[in-house]
Amino acid sequence: MLNRRHLRLKVLQTIYAMLQSDSDDLVKYEKTLLHSMQVMEDIYLLMMSAFVEIRQKEEEYIEVAKKKHLATPEERNPNLKFVQNQVLLHLASLQDLKDRMEQRKLFYWKNNDDAILWLIQAIKESDLYQDYLQDKKQSWENDLAFVRKMFEEIIAPNNKLYELMEDNYMQWADDFPLVNSFILKQLKTWEKGRNAFQLSPLFKDLEDKDFALELFRKVMLNYKTLQKEYENKTPNWDMERIALMDIILLNMAIAEFLYFSSIPIKVTINEYLEIAKEYSTPNSAIFINGVLDQLVKTEENKTRYRKVGRGLM
The missing domain is CATH 1.10.940.10 (NusB-like)
Incomplete structure (x- = not known):
């Protein structure tokens, strides 16, 4: 996920912070550098898991609405196209996503489920969502096109989400556009096949991590x-x-x-x-x-x- 330019930028930011603090604690700022790179992976995993949480919350809402005593005809016979979206279901089935979220102890959406509700509301109020539900065509390609547009037009630019995440991640302002661009690129290349999608590792090559640390050390020393x-x-x-x-x-x-x-x-x-x-x-x-x-x-x-x-x- 992180390319060499991202790594150079992380090194630049860490050196700048170290010089501004007038510190000579190289070990401390090496840890800062590693943490700043790890934060990008955390944001990536959170944004990918947002797809899963959105679909799951909507499915739960549909089930609750069905059981209402005075349920409307639409609530008794809901349009299930969104919760049955093949791309969202595939993302929900990714064990690697579950494992990496658990490993990183990323329980953000569980503690901030109001953010998921904001996103669901924004999605359901959009023409994109309404057009998708009314479209009788059902195919992997259509589902993927919808998910891609939903992310690009609704999720990524959501101001409430941006403000909420900014409070939790100091580097959010710089990292968010980079991560979102990467996810959008992944969604676009996924058209090659429904089984082609895999979560990206933080480093394309372990040598990249060594490059960042060595560059930081060489400059500061x-x-x-x-x-x-x-x-x-x-x-x-x-x-x-x-x-x-x-x-x-x-x-x-x-x-x-x-x-x-x-x-x-x-x-x-x-x-x-x-x-x-x-x-x-x-x-x-x-x-x-x-x-x-x-x-x-x-x-x-x-x-x-x-x-x-x-x-x-």
């Missing part, structure tokens, strides 16, 4: 040394006026040049330019690109930043 790589080579910029975020991004990029020989220089530069565009000042990407480009072109650094592997520079 060599912070002043990394800064010296460019502080005398930026005559047009006063070091004291360079934004802290830009200094961290430069140090991270140079750490990759020096200590991660398998990562191509172009990949490193492009990654940090994209992060700068989104998380730093408007001109940061131009500044960072100028500094890094100048560094990699010097004869001395062409040797020092040498990469190993076919086609790496």
Whole structure:
């Protein structure tokens, strides 16, 4: 689930927090970094389990309504298309989801079932829901299309849900869009087959976790040394006026040049330019690109930043 850009962003945020706190407790902030990555998995599992909870709550409501003494004709003979949605039923059957929720002790919806009720209300008030119930076509493809639109148009942008989760997860504002985009992508690729869906692991490869931790350590243990790589080579910029975020991004990029020989220089530069565009000042990407480009072109650094592997520079 977490790609290298996500990991670089997590490292950036952790370094920034450590510097702002004026702490030298590397072990403490390594734990902070690991926790921030784990939070993304928790949010992912919670959002996936929301589908299950929504379907289950609606099914319970239907059963209670049937037994009412003065039940309406619609309550006695309800439209069951939503609770019989094949995609929602498949998600409810995923043992991996149940196991990982249990392992992480994620009982959030049990303690905040009002959030599920908000979502159900928003879903049932939508034209999307009404059109789906009235559509006589029943197929896996139609069920999947509905679930995808329900998530994209109703669940993910729900303001009440956002505010509730923000109170419980400090990184929610940054992580929520990333997780939702990932889930939407999963739902779109699920069209390849009803049995193609599997929950994503937190790391695509265990090497990714090691990469994040090693990058964090290399930057913090060599912070002043990394800064010296460019502080005398930026005559047009006063070091004291360079934004802290830009200094961290430069140090991270140079750490990759020096200590991660398998990562191509172009990949490193492009990654940090994209992060700068989104998380730093408007001109940061131009500044960072100028500094890094100048560094990699010097004869001395062409040797020092040498990469190993076919086609790496």
